[in-house]
Amino acid sequence: MSDRVIIGLEVHAQITSLKTKLFCSCSSDYRGRKPNTNVCPTCLGLPGSLPVLNRAALEKAIALALALNCRISEKLIFVRKHYFYPDLPKNYQISQYDRYGLIPFAVSGSIAIDMGNYSKVVRIRRINIEEDTGRIVYPGGSPLGSTYSLVDYNRAGIALLEIVTEPDFSNSREARVFLEKLGSILEHLDITDTSLEGALRADANISVAGGPRVEIKNIGSPRELEKALNYEIARQLNILKSGGTLERETRHWIKEKGITVPSRAKELEGDYRYFPDPDLPPISIPPDLIESIKRRLPELPDLRARRLAEEYGIGSYMASVLVLNKRLCDHFENTVRLCGNPKLVSSILVNEFLRWVDELDLDLGEGLRRLNSKRLCRIVDYLEKGLISVKLLKEYVRRVIVENTDPEKIVESGMTTLSSAEDIEKIVEEVFKEYPKAVEDARRDPKAVNFLVGQVMKKTRGRADPKLTNAIILRRLQEHESG
Amino acid sequence: MSPPQCTDLATIGIKSLRARVEEDPDFLFKYIEEVYKIIEKYEGVIKAYITLRPMEEVVREAEEVLKRGTLGPLGGSLVAVKDNISTKGIRTTCGSKMLENYVPPYDATVVERIKTAGGIIIGKTNMDEFAMGSTTENSSFFPTRNPWDLERVPGGSSGGSAAAVAACEATVALGSDTGGSIRLPAAYTGTVGLKPTYGLVSRYGLIAYASSLDQIGPIGRCVDDVARVLSVIAGHDSRDSTSLKVEVPDYTQFVSEEPLRKYRAVVIEEMIGEGVDREVIKVLEHVVDKLEGYDIEVEFRSIPILEYSLPAYYIIAMAEASSNLARYDGLRYGIHLSTEGLLWTKTYAQVRKMGFGDEVKRRIILGTYVLSEGLYEGYYLKAAKVRRAIYDSFRKLFSEFDFAVSPTAPTPPPKLGEVVADPLKLYSLDINTVPVNLAGLPAISVPGGFVGGLPVGIQLFGPPLSEGVLINVARMVEVIVGYER
Numbered sequence A: 001m002s003d004r005v006i007i008g009l010e011v012h013a014q015i016t017s018l019k020t021k022l023f024c025s026c027s028s029d030y031r032g033r034k035p036n037t038n039v040c041p042t043c044l045g046l047p048g049s050l051p052v053l054n055r056a057a058l059e060k061a062i063a064l065a066l067a068l069n070c071r072i073s074e075k076l077i078f079v080r081k082h083y084f085y086p087d088l089p090k091n092y093q094i095s096q097y098d099r100y101g102l103i104p105f106a107v108s109g110s111i112a113i114d115m116g117n118y119s120k121v122v123r124i125r126r127i128n129i130e131e132d133t134g135r136i137v138y139p140g141g142s143p144l145g146s147t148y149s150l151v152d153y154n155r156a157g158i159a160l161l162e163i164v165t166e167p168d169f170s171n172s173r174e175a176r177v178f179l180e181k182l183g184s185i186l187e188h189l190d191i192t193d194t195s196l197e198g199a200l201r202a203d204a205n206i207s208v209a210g211g212p213r214v215e216i217k218n219i220g221s222p223r224e225l226e227k228a229l230n231y232e233i234a235r236q237l238n239i240l241k242s243g244g245t246l247e248r249e250t251r252h253w254i255k256e257k258g259i260t261v262p263s264r265a266k267e268l269e270g271d272y273r274y275f276p277d278p279d280l281p282p283i284s285i286p287p288d289l290i291e292s293i294k295r296r297l298p299e300l301p302d303l304r305a306r307r308l309a310e311e312y313g314i315g316s317y318m319a320s321v322l323v324l325n326k327r328l329c330d331h332f333e334n335t336v337r338l339c340g341n342p343k344l345v346s347s348i349l350v351n352e353f354l355r356w357v358d359e360l361d362l363d364l365g366e367g368l369r370r371l372n373s374k375r376l377c378r379i380v381d382y383l384e385k386g387l388i389s390v391k392l393l394k395e396y397v398r399r400v401i402v403e404n405t406d407p408e409k410i411v412e413s414g415m416t417t418l419s420s421a422e423d424i425e426k427i428v429e430e431v432f433k434e435y436p437k438a439v440e441d442a443r444r445d446p447k448a449v450n451f452l453v454g455q456v457m458k459k460t461r462g463r464a465d466p467k468l469t470n471a472i473i474l475r476r477l478q479e480h481e482s483g
Numbered sequence B: 001m002s003p004p005q006c007t008d009l010a011t012i013g014i015k016s017l018r019a020r021v022e023e024d025p026d027f028l029f030k031y032i033e034e035v036y037k038i039i040e041k042y043e044g045v046i047k048a049y050i051t052l053r054p055m056e057e058v059v060r061e062a063e064e065v066l067k068r069g070t071l072g073p074l075g076g077s078l079v080a081v082k083d084n085i086s087t088k089g090i091r092t093t094c095g096s097k098m099l100e101n102y103v104p105p106y107d108a109t110v111v112e113r114i115k116t117a118g119g120i121i122i123g124k125t126n127m128d129e130f131a132m133g134s135t136t137e138n139s140s141f142f143p144t145r146n147p148w149d150l151e152r153v154p155g156g157s158s159g160g161s162a163a164a165v166a167a168c169e170a171t172v173a174l175g176s177d178t179g180g181s182i183r184l185p186a187a188y189t190g191t192v193g194l195k196p197t198y199g200l201v202s203r204y205g206l207i208a209y210a211s212s213l214d215q216i217g218p219i220g221r222c223v224d225d226v227a228r229v230l231s232v233i234a235g236h237d238s239r240d241s242t243s244l245k246v247e248v249p250d251y252t253q254f255v256s257e258e259p260l261r262k263y264r265a266v267v268i269e270e271m272i273g274e275g276v277d278r279e280v281i282k283v284l285e286h287v288v289d290k291l292e293g294y295d296i297e298v299e300f301r302s303i304p305i306l307e308y309s310l311p312a313y314y315i316i317a318m319a320e321a322s323s324n325l326a327r328y329d330g331l332r333y334g335i336h337l338s339t340e341g342l343l344w345t346k347t348y349a350q351v352r353k354m355g356f357g358d359e360v361k362r363r364i365i366l367g368t369y370v371l372s373e374g375l376y377e378g379y380y381l382k383a384a385k386v387r388r389a390i391y392d393s394f395r396k397l398f399s400e401f402d403f404a405v406s407p408t409a410p411t412p413p414p415k416l417g418e419v420v421a422d423p424l425k426l427y428s429l430d431i432n433t434v435p436v437n438l439a440g441l442p443a444i445s446v447p448g449g450f451v452g453g454l455p456v457g458i459q460l461f462g463p464p465l466s467e468g469v470l471i472n473v474a475r476m477v478e479v480i481v482g483y484e485r
């Protein structure tokens, strides 16, 4: 039995840059408002209300379709997708469909992802324009802890782009990188502010070892996607290994607990009774509109990565990681503009910054505010001046991010490299006295020198300049020999 | 001729009312009082209104209209509004228990326009629940009676509007027409009812039955009143995506006793075939004879595809209805049940079971069925093809003719209870009116005479945006039959 994993994604991206909802003039900025105050007859589905398309949404959708190399339909045909659910005001959702002569908004695109040691082209099956639902609010925080639930329709009718991939991912990491890249493309196109809660959501279809397709819903970020998939892969493999069988089902990702659970209500394979929405006549998408949007497309992640590699001489993988997040990438360029040294800056951002943001589960924007360009440049400056070593630099980055403090403060606390030979001499002398046996060893075996260097580092808590320390120890070993 | 409820004063049309009020503002109050006198006397039996506004409220609004300085084209007319058209602050039930206590927070576009034009809403009229019916007997509340014969139905689904106008309980009314719901009641009550070209009048605020067929239109006691109201309510509305972007003329310029140009007319054989009462056909023949006297050539044509118009219509209308009515779940508005401890699915089922009547349930179930996976192509798609074929046939027909003429309904108004129990019989009342909706054409029903003391309507319909022609010819028919005030 092979453990082959097949994953496909269905991503929902809110068009957060719009002023209004998809079919009415309510604000698209619904977050943080009193429940059910950002509503009107249309998005509440009051009797007699009618939808009118927000044209700006169509233009944003065209930009995305172009960026993903999709084929855009000649007509935008809205359909009604029917299902009963309390967060759905009309008990149907306005979307598109691909059967019965109906067509998705755009089809057959692709996104290339760089996995470091290999790259991959992920196929996009389709993009649709549709409306978001309201939100179910549980007074007890979760369905299980509540005896009733409330509905907030402030979000109902927000413009969504639905992006569906082919099942092209073989592991969770690829899915995460894809979602990051898609988010970055949406950011570059000024479609979605992915830092907003719920602005970029994913459902994943996963099949392990030829087993049935399991759908995981309610995944809110690339990082969560990777975690959810890892959990699910392990769960399914465990069941198979213990001789159990998997069933086709829908599961929900519970972020707080880091697990997936079966959907509470048995979600039946719905008969959605799609049919063309009689309130919205088909809208033709003129080629010259597509052309004019194409001409105005901004620099997108792939091109930007190429430019970064050329302009700053950083490696192409480094560049491809930077462009997975527009704000990170902007931060890189801003910082380099301020203090140069692109290789070091990119390395700090990719190798140190991203690791800590992940580890601390920190919002990326907050992370960037903490490690702002000024602070980052100061740290680079310390290294260039020899005030700190590469090892200390890492510690500086960590403390700036964790403690949200200025590098100056850390310097003041005395955490600098011991670069005066005099200071290091003293410590070396102490170490030599404490470990005479090691000193003997080191004379015979150059490899054993490292132990002594290590002890010096330990005593200085890493502040000693390693090169200098090494040089002093070697000199003293020779002196002992001759003396 | 008017039914017995009307008085000379109450029979007045918009044009005269406006002129009299212009001369003497107090006349408006006299008129209002007269209308309320009739209502007090007869409404208890006719039952045209679901919600009638108190006279004091209407008088207060009349005072405001008079204060405006300009009377507006409707000049203080009392407008009865079908209860599926949203009125801000006035309960709008759609003839259904489901919305028994629903008070819209907004006005339909047509209501806004009526108010701006100096019209005063007098009340909300009875109708078949969610406009599903042809007799107004399917109202969740009570049936409306025909002012000409209280044993008979006023037609539907805009029966309340037509009865209110016929009995002089309002100056004019708004109805809605999905498959004949303005024209059939107009025909049965001896009034004039116009169903505009699809998209000419905004549907914003009209509670949808079948969105691709629904149109709001006026009902009046004379063609002139209908032309005046249409001039007010027609025209593009950015809140309705199906609204046509066309310049709207002043339709009163077409209210002429002489043909405004040379017309060619057609009678469609399928519309005078089996099932159409002999006496009704005689009324039509009389009108057609007289029209020929105006140098209008009348020819006969057959459109065989019309045989499929009723099934196609009911499939499309029910499919759309099943979708449009999905939103009634009792959660945001409408009836609210105490459902503590029930799952939301059970709550929804209970609300919809109690809120909808049998005919509505029948159409939701059938509509759901025809949209189901595996059946969609055989029903909905096929019906859409028939619809397209009918549209094409009419387009060809009207490249040759200016308008078509037919009986509006196959028979004079039936008695209460006579057809309502038999859906197929009920549906067949719409045989001549539904093809017009399927093709999105304008049509008018104008009184053509009487059969056994009961009014019979003549339907005129033409190519898109031919309302002017229809109003012109309808006015000629009024003169022909001497049905004037």
Ligand SMILES: [Zn+2]
Pocket (backbone or CB within 6 Å): A021, A024, A025, A026, A038, A039, A040, A041, A042, A043, A044, A157
């Ligand atoms: Zn809204």
